Amino acid sequence: MPATRSARQRKASVEAGALAEVRIDVGSDDSYVYKISCNHCEVARPGTGTRAWSTRRSGEDNGYMAAMDRWIFHLESQHPDADAPCLNYLAEARARLQERRDVRD
Numbered sequence: 001m002p003a004t005r006s007a008r009q010r011k012a013s014v015e016a017g018a019l020a021e022v023r024i025d026v027g028s029d030d031s032y033v034y035k036i037s038c039n040h041c042e043v044a045r046p047g048t049g050t051r052a053w054s055t056r057r058s059g060e061d062n063g064y065m066a067a068m069d070r071w072i073f074h075l076e077s078q079h080p081d082a083d084a085p086c087l088n089y090l091a092e093a094r095a096r097l098q099e100r101r102d103v104r105d
Helices: 005-016 063-078 085-104
Strands: 020-026 032-045 049-058
Touching: 005 020, 005 032, 005 063, 005 085, 032 063, 049 063, 063 085
Parallel strands: none
Antiparallel strands: 020 032, 032 049
């Protein structure tokens, strides 16, 4: 039996750590859409001020991994002293990024 959306959200929240706010929505194609927001970082929003830094990835290719990889890179670059379980997967995230770059080139 597949995990429920709320169970997936709880797991992702634990993995992402204390700086993250994780939300899982359902996309128009009934796939899960993962959104991870940073509680500390803000980015400019043209014409309307700022918003929290976030990554949003749909589930067509494993949105959980894509969103979590981007979050890992954000933590590494912007919050090097942060402690989050997902940082244990930094090497794997780098490998997946290099793989995507190799396919693109």
